[in-house]
Amino acid sequence: MINYSVSGSLGIIVVKLVVIKPENQAINLAKYLIYQAKQEITEPKIQQYLIDLIETIIVYKLPQKTRKEIEAMLGLSELKKTKVYQEAFAEGKDEGEVEANLKSVSNMIRLGLTLETIAEYLDLPLQEVQRLAKLTENRD
Template identity: 45%
Template sequence: MPTQGEENPIYFVEVQFQTDTEIYSRLFSEISLYLRQNKPKNSWRGVVIYPNRSLDTADIKNYSEFFISQRISRIYLNELGETASLPVGIATMKLVVDEEETAITSARQLIDRTQQEINIEAQRRQLLELIETILVYKFPTMSREEIEGMFGLSDLKQTRVYQEGKQEGKQEGKQQGAREEKFRMIPLLLRLGLSFEEAAKELGLSLEEIQQEMQKQPPSQDT
C-alpha cells in the first residue's frame, strides 16, 4: 500500500525464502502493472528480503540500473548484525533465522521495543502475534502457556494466536497441541517463500500432510 503523502515513496516488499530465478522479472512486472493501473504521484522503492545471500541467485543484468541507484535494495537477514540496532519490523523478520539459543533473548527485546515504539494498538498487536508465531515455529514442543510465560505480557492474551490456543488447550493435550502448532505454521512458511517440500522438512511432517492441510485452507483474498 502507498504511504500517505506524495512526498513519501511507495514500498514494494518481497520476502523470499527459497531460490527463485524469476523473482526479479516477476517483481518488476508487478511493479510496472501497479504503476500503470494506479498512476501514483509518489515515487517508489523496492525491497527484497532473503534469509541469506546464497538464495539470491536470479540474474539482475536487465535491471542493474535499479540496483545501482538503490531504488531496489536487497536485505540478507543473517548479515544484519545485532537485533537491537534494527528497525522493529526488520528485526522481527530476522528472528526467523536466529539460532535457538539467541531467539528467546531477541524476542524479549523485540517485545519491549514493540511496546515502546509502536503506538498504534492494531500494529502493536500484529507484531506481537508475529513474534509469537515465529517462536511457536522455532520451538514446536513448547505449549502456548510456556510461550505466554516467555512473553510475560498482558497484551499477548489479546492476540489471535493466544485466544485460539487457550480454546484448544481445554480440549487437547500438549503433544496434540504441538502437532496442531505445526499445521498452523504451514501457511506462514509458504507465504515466506518455502516450497511444500521445504515446509514439510522444517516442520517434520510428510509432504502428504502439508498438501492435505493446504486443501483445507480458505481461498486467498490477496490480489
C-alpha cells in the same frame, strides 16, 4: 530491559528473529522486540499484530513448547489481559468477520442468490447484506 546492540528497524529485527538459531537467543530477542514494539508503536492494532507475529515465530521455533509456555516465557499472558490488547483483538476479529461476510455475499450474488436468501443463509439483517452488496459492487 537488556540493551541489545541490534541495528535496524523493528522489521529488520523481526527478520533476524526468524533466522536466529539458539533457543535462548531467540527468546531474548523476542522479548526485546516485544518491549520495543510497546515503546515505539502507538497504534494498538499494529502493536498487537507485531506481537502476534513475534509469538508465532517463536511457536514455530520451539515446537516442543505449548502456546501457554511461550506466552509465559515472553511475558505475554499479562499483556493479553490488558484492555488495550483486548480491544485491539476484538477490533481485528470484527474486521475479519466483516471481510468474510463481504466475500460470502459477493460469491452468493455471483451464484444468483437473492439478497433475502443470502441474509437468511448468513443469519444477517437484510440491511447489512444490502450494505455488503453495495461494497462488493464498488470492489468489482
